[in-house]
Amino acid sequence: MSKQQMSMVSLNNFIAGRDRPSLGSATLAVTTPFTGKAICAMPAGDEGDVSAAVSDAAEAFQDKRWEGLAPSLRKKILFRWADSIEAQAAALDQLDAEDMGKPVSVAAFNARSAASLLRFNAESIDKIFGQTLPSAQRSLVMQRWAPRGVVAAITPWNFPTFNAVLKMAPALAAGNTVVVKPSELSPRSALELARLAVEAGLPAGALNIVLGKGEIVGKALSLHHAVNMVSFTGSSEVGKLVLGYAAQSNMKPVLAECGGKSPHVVMDDAVDLDAVAAMVAATITTNQGQWCSVGSRLIVAESIVDELVDKVVRGFERLVPGDPLIASTTFGPLASARQRDRVASYIDGARRAGARVIGGGPSLPEEGGCFFAPTVVIAKSVDEPICQEEVFGPVLSVLTFRDLDEAIRLANSTAFGLLAYAWTSDISTGMKLSEGIRSSVLLNAALPAGEGPGHGFSSEPVGESGMGMEGGVEGIKSYLRRQTVWLNF
Numbered sequence: 001m002s003k004q005q006m007s008m009v010s011l012n013n014f015i016a017g018r019d020r021p022s023l024g025s026a027t028l029a030v031t032t033p034f035t036g037k038a039i040c041a042m043p044a045g046d047e048g049d050v051s052a053a054v055s056d057a058a059e060a061f062q063d064k065r066w067e068g069l070a071p072s073l074r075k076k077i078l079f080r081w082a083d084s085i086e087a088q089a090a091a092l093d094q095l096d097a098e099d100m101g102k103p104v105s106v107a108a109f110n111a112r113s114a115a116s117l118l119r120f121n122a123e124s125i126d127k128i129f130g131q132t133l134p135s136a137q138r139s140l141v142m143q144r145w146a147p148r149g150v151v152a153a154i155t156p157w158n159f160p161t162f163n164a165v166l167k168m169a170p171a172l173a174a175g176n177t178v179v180v181k182p183s184e185l186s187p188r189s190a191l192e193l194a195r196l197a198v199e200a201g202l203p204a205g206a207l208n209i210v211l212g213k214g215e216i217v218g219k220a221l222s223l224h225h226a227v228n229m230v231s232f233t234g235s236s237e238v239g240k241l242v243l244g245y246a247a248q249s250n251m252k253p254v255l256a257e258c259g260g261k262s263p264h265v266v267m268d269d270a271v272d273l274d275a276v277a278a279m280v281a282a283t284i285t286t287n288q289g290q291w292c293s294v295g296s297r298l299i300v301a302e303s304i305v306d307e308l309v310d311k312v313v314r315g316f317e318r319l320v321p322g323d324p325l326i327a328s329t330t331f332g333p334l335a336s337a338r339q340r341d342r343v344a345s346y347i348d349g350a351r352r353a354g355a356r357v358i359g360g361g362p363s364l365p366e367e368g369g370c371f372f373a374p375t376v377v378i379a380k381s382v383d384e385p386i387c388q389e390e391v392f393g394p395v396l397s398v399l400t401f402r403d404l405d406e407a408i409r410l411a412n413s414t415a416f417g418l419l420a421y422a423w424t425s426d427i428s429t430g431m432k433l434s435e436g437i438r439s440s441v442l443l444n445a446a447l448p449a450g451e452g453p454g455h456g457f458s459s460e461p462v463g464e465s466g467m468g469m470e471g472g473v474e475g476i477k478s479y480l481r482r483q484t485v486w487l488n489f
Ligand code: NAD
Pocket: 154, 155, 156, 157, 158, 163, 181, 182, 183, 184, 212, 213, 214, 215, 216, 217, 218, 219, 222, 233, 234, 235, 236, 237, 238, 239, 241, 242, 257, 258, 259, 260, 291, 292, 390, 392, 418, 465, 466
């Protein structure tokens, strides 16, 4: 621990409804990428903290202090919590902006949308029920949904408030108790969310937060025998480790929402190229390209590539880079110096492989050193890392195709399968694309976010993008197990 860290305010874990200092003495600094300065210290994590939180959550599950409440009361508590998240939305967005650079002006996946996501989950509490199966006379076969028990939620840094609620809300709506391990880059909003939950009436112990490094706290949670499910969002690399920990311990189910390399497939059949270019430029720069379903590959008909790339690069000029806390800023720094170096190394590699690299957008602040300009890379081969690996930054790789089959082949050419955007004015071509592409497909559309389909849709990733269902009512069922009761009478 450095002298600076010793004098900084240190965050505590949140266990059994109150702050609890870590049992370990090692700390980490939380720094803001805009200035590169430390904001506070946090525990590096300790397996003892994990045991304390899990045993507390297990006790809270066993005595049914949450699951046992009337559904109407559980709804009321979650609604009250949603109201206070909404009331504190500006403060939560500010914490995330400071911790990892998401501009407060960016509405996508902000605290307000987290509040409405929580309401969607609360509303579903009394709308998920089991089935009675046809059976022989004098027998009754019931299938009911039962909560799984203690759910460990491991979250990434890219939308800290939203991604935490995306796990907390369905896990709690299903009647489980939860231990959340937020990313060490952005731990503060999860703590605030847990405090607001307890103030709203969530019983102590139903929602706990344990801070620390992934390889200590995330690993200990995933290996813990009293944890009944892990809900993980993060990189495919760590997702695979978590699956391994589950296998090594109690074979707990794992919901894994991992990396992506989503393509924009653009046909040459008279789509509105200005509109497509605006969407491509917007998706690759939202949150500085740091979101799982970002359209990071442009797969475009050979005849229109130059025109489209030119329009996309011009679209970058509309960005307003700067302090993510200022309302006019639309483009902040990358989340950390490490992330910036990672993104830069992909560009260096692409240059070495002979790709054409086009930087764009207005000039960037030098402060903090974590800004990275939106960049287009015209690749020579689909096999290059820039076309295959998740960069997680404002970097768009470009490949061209000559016909529909080649477009589909390129779209499916990575290990990932999260989402694809397809642009065509021909409905029949659009349907052929959506049949051929293995991930979920948005046809001439942006990702639905917020009220309505934004909260209601669930999709299942394929390949190394993960496994299991997140989102919507089906997503709540991921946190329930199906129990059969067979009664003869
Ligand atoms: P990451 O995999 O590095 O970390 C995610 C979480 O796992 C963090 O809390 C981290 O501390 C923890 N962790 C790290 N090592 C661990 C270990 N050995 N055992 C258990 N936990 C461990 O990911 P990140 O850099 O925080 O986030 C970016 C990644 O998240 C990208 O790959 C992005 O695509 C993915 N993501 C996916 C979705 C989705 O819905 N598919 C949504 C958001 C982000």
